[in-house]
Amino acid sequence: MSGTPNGPGVPPGPAGPPGAAPERHTAAVVADRFDRITWRDTCEQSAALRALAAELGARHAGAADLMADVFLAAYQTRPRLRDRREMAPARLVNHRIVGSLVAAPHFADLHRETAGDPYAAAMAVLAQAAALRGMLERSRAAQEQADRAAAAERAAEAAGPTADAPADRVARQAAEAAGRALAAAAPGLDAAARNAAGRAARAARHEAALMRAWGLGPGDLERMPFDRRARLAERLGTGRFARWAELIGRFRQMAAGEHARAVESTAGELVGVTLGDDLSRVIPSELAHLGLPATRAVFAARYAAGELMLYDTRAERPAGRGAVIACVDTSHSMYAAGPGGVTREAWAKACALALLDQARRAGRDFVGILFSSADRTRIFRFPAGAPAGIDQVLDFAETFLGGGTSYQTPLTAARDLLADEFDAAARTRGDIVMITDDECDVTQEWLRDWREAERRLAFRVFGVSIGAPGAVAAGSVLDVLCDNVRSIEDLTDVHAAADLFRVI
Template sequence: MAKQSPETVLNTDRYDRRLYGNIKERAEELQKLEAEVGKEIPTAASLLQDVWAGLYKARPRVLEEVPPSLRANQAIMNEVLNLPKFEDLRQGTRLDEWSSALGTMAIGPEVTKFIPEEIKDAARYEQEAQKLLDQAQGLDLAASDLDAAGQNEQAEGLRQQAQQLNQQGQELMAQAETIANNAVNKMKTRQVRLNVGKACQETQENLENARAFSWGTSPGQAQVLKSQDKFTLARRLTQDYRLRAIAKLAGRLSRIALHKRKTRKRQLPLESTGIMLGGDLSRVLPSELSLLSHPVLKKDFLRRYAERKLLQYELRGHENEGKGPVVCCLDSSGSMEGRQEIWSKAVMLALFQIAAREKRAFACIHFGSRDEIKVFEFPEPRKASPVDVAEAAAFFFGGGTDFEMPLKKALEIMKKSTYKKGDIVFITDGECMVSDKFIREFKKVKAEKEFSMYSVVINADPGGVTPFSDGIAMFDGKDDAGVVEVVFGGR
């Protein structure tokens, strides 16, 4: 009986193959890659599935026995699974079908090109051999039926034909084995390790950078980035160097910003609500402190201090239930293109992280010339689509500069909010005058909604932002410590 050949060289099952098929149906890029690599060598498509399974499965293992046509795939996957960088990547892709697909997109082109062309000959011989072996099996079955019907001579004739076909099939299979083994021996496995290692590192970086477009990159914060969103974002990061640079810088700024907000000293209004027992010397009653002057009662004071049983004031603080929106106005004029655009958008993403952490609405306002205005609003940043956040970061006008229109949009957002004490951050490298009439209206709404207004000026005169700013930070394109203090150290 002819032996059923495996479809892949890893220990995949029907569920694995069905899941990969579902991913491929929904990922057009994966379909295109499979079609491209499979043009010359059909077994390259099978290798893509093996790479995916190697990233996805909890315990991937290379099969010991595979047909000649998959012998090169077997050798390649043995190299890949033993790579430390591949194992590092698996920490973020294991049992995550879309992250595994992303890794396949990066690693697949690097490994399929190492499949020797001779494998095509091995596959052809294998296919012809399998046909002969299947025919031989069919004749054997037919001979058994004839025996059962008492037609022994005819059965013996079929068996002889089956034997001849089986022998021819085995000879062709042996030729396929020889071709495949010789081809594998010529493979440059060291280069496989180098190419795959680099692809694994790039994939890992893109998966990490994709998190910049969701909330919760700080330690201990929950992640809401869905697997398919990670795939979409990471693929976009691969293709767009600006987004890649923005995400990388945003990661650093977000960590600094969230740490600064978490560790800042918060002055809450306190009031005395009674007397309690404790050991806080700053709140101990004066009558208790007077005991320190008595040589005998001093010992009683120290004993009760150690036991936290001193009489002290009970204080209670009051904090507002919520805060207004965080609005980032980004200058998207032509002069911002390049490093200034990347840096300003990284600041915007860090502000998005703060808004999500503090459960505040967030808006990004891109502005250029007077008629160039684009608003991205996220009423609940924790529920925002990371793909939409990335879209906000990628947007750019490239025109002139007008301050009044984005400020009007920011005021509209502040007016809509039921909370006070919001924050507007205005980032620009341009100079533009704002009318006195608008400044009066701006200050009126500002007093009503009690929001703060911070401006960041990049290599320009701050005169244009002075009339409407509570604080101004100058950025020279290098040291952003002052900006961090002004923008992220607010109330």
Template sequence: MADDQGDAEGGLRERPHPTVVEHDAYDRAAWGRVRDESPTLRERLEAGQRIFPGFEALGQDVFCALFKYTLTLAPPAEATEGRTALARQVLGWVRSAKGLERLRAETVLDEPRAGLGTLWVLDRVYQMLTHPERFSQRRLLAEFELKQLEEQVEELEEQLSEAAELSETPLAERDPDAFQSTLDTLEGELSEARRDLKRMRGEQARSLSRLPADTQTRIRDLLDTLPERIEENERELSAFGQHLGLPDGATGGSAAAKMELGDELAQSPKLRLLSRMVGAFREFAQAQRRATFERRPAEVHAIDMGRDLARLLPAELSLRRHPLLRQEFMRRFAEAKLLQYAVEGQERAGRGPMIVCLDGSGSMRGEKELWAKAVALTLLEIARKQKRHFRAIVFSGGRHDLRVFDLLQMPSPGISEPPKVELRDVMEFADHFPGGGTHFEAPLDQALELLEAHPDLKRGDIVFITDGAASISSAWLTRFKAAQARLEFSVYAVLVDVGRRIGQAPQADAVARFADRVTSVSRLTSDAVKDIFIRI
């Protein structure tokens, strides 16, 4: 399973690195799924494997220690004593942690939680291995030599056993001296290899015994805090999903995907802060839109399916009180398949795509970037409810710096359910920041691409958020305005003027050439873009 260092040079056949925790096929399958489907875990295993030959096997041991219902260590084997020494040391620290049983209550038979705990434990072990006061470069190189020497001893023992068996056959009678010479040579090489192995195991044992006292404490302290960290991580991940309108904060995907998202959120204070900002902005936007649209008239224009009790047909409502059909009513209510009036008011169905072009130049780094992305993700939720295509475009210096994020998965034609949001895609968007200069034409061309792809859907919207200025050619502007007249979309520009006195030039003049409406923002609050939340 683990990479085998030095086999090509030594002529030894590849051998899987021994593990310490007893496991079965079910445990191996669970570990394989988490490892193979998690790029972050694979990267950390590969990084550890480059400096320590048993790092991947240690990863499996830690995972099994957290995942298995019964934690049992395999009896020590003299043949693999050196290769498993560090794993036994680490597993000993893990087992002696006061919070282990509390942690296992959260992780046993739970692949995402066990995988997340494994990631964090391996991080701590990797820090230990790369700390020069704990493991010198020479000591780490000696681990590879020790691994190769143990495997060499195993190989010589097998060869000596095979040669001894052959010496008892008629074949050996043809040239008994040659066979005896072969046996003597193998015994001599084996004896020498065993002496070297004993010496290196002694050096290894002394090295492990001289580890600083806080090494064990750091591993134990991590285990003691992991239950709270895992629970807090799940709450934050669920909250992030809820802020994006996902049902019950659902993250979807495989166990490894949930583990990946959880680790990324845990490692990024930026994402956690953005999650809280999106939650606040979303509540503000909903309140503003509710207050505005509740006062606007709406008229019935069709019959569709759903579960809005205020718009259900009388015949459907009568089923609620029917002793035999009430259960059928509840089933169709859960599936949003009750007949209801479709009303048409200010927020009509069939609106064109919504595109947010977000400036990712160096001057936007920090607070302005977070605010702009909170605005973008709030607009994402509005687009999801309106069943509109949504594209976020992060731009900076030119076309090669563009990154396009299509953040809504639209349902198939004829399906009335709202578009789906993939949390993985949203987190990639939230974390992406190219830096560099500012170029306006390239992101607007990308926005036009989506609008052109749906020419039948009018009244699309482009929201352009920037703190800079860039030149726009007259020829390009003429083409853009012609497309706007044909596709009937609106362009809202948000000019972020935080940190300096608001001026009308050159920033406002630059965006006013292509925007229908320009909003200058001097304070990074949700109220600053209230008008866009209502108009969009």
């Protein structure tokens, strides 16, 4: 490894007073008492770290110090490596291994995900476990030489300053032999470190992306106990959740972008250009006049006269105030895979979770109703005033009922929920979103009751037909039941539902 003895880009730790013998340390990374407490507490919380420490410690005397160094290099905001002359001879191999890791090209990518986060730093240690095993084995000969140098140095110190010179000479020779052995191992250590840092960085980014896709930000994760966060990461990283993460993340991002229009008195759909003085709708070419001193007066005059060019919009119906209820079809046919391996179920659940986000941003209750046959429903409630627990969100996403399809059962449940809300809080104007891939009948008696409830409670019904164009044909049951209905063919196109999020 080229550069300073500490590795490229890694500042050395503080040196001792001029002329004083340097204090010898067993830790390669400079750390204060609080950093060491963080490492100790993290080990106490992580069975995997303790198991790795026991495994490595059984074969390598300095493994515990090495793991602490690797953790602190990932955890500290600005990790500092000691000058190698400050290291105890028996820990020079550790110093070289950590120096290789922090000098690796991908370490900066890894450090962005782990700095200040004990859990992420611990996961980085575990992600590099195989490389640490290999590097310790690769440097075994150098470690044996370093141990001999340490023993020779202790012998020279024990002999004292009045002793014969041979003791000092033996110590120097042992240290030189250790240095040569470590230099011989260095290329292999550097290559292993590059690969380890790259793998750990990819793993850290992947886990962070999974958490973000499921609506968990850094603040949520910092408050989560270590073991629970580890179990959650394992749950999200396996099975359907891992496959859905990218789709869910795209849905949530798209819905957040549409949220600005999902408010009371929304400006509506763009239909052209008009004149006026509404600065929120000024077209870019008009705003450009503000950037030139010579045209600012012209802009001010046109503003005063109400003659600025504005985007003209067609007003949309005001957004609802009652609960947002997503009725999600989980019949057998929803398990079918579409483009890119995306299932209809995945698309429907991702859309529903984005609706949950939309409801929470608007301060509205959200209810998810999973349905299939007439006797199969599951209702998940997410009140606006309570946090949406990740376990409940995952249970909602994971539940799949199977069976046939019945519209009446979920819609009756949704209607009754809105009726209870009206009776308890006089709240109207809820929104029901029916997401299905099937078409089924309803009875005339049920339809009459439905129309009466719709009139009394003033709720809206949106329909999303996934892969079943006939379900939205004029006169179809879905078309009759819904105020607004759309057909989704491309399951990878989250923007196909964008207008849904503008009006809810």
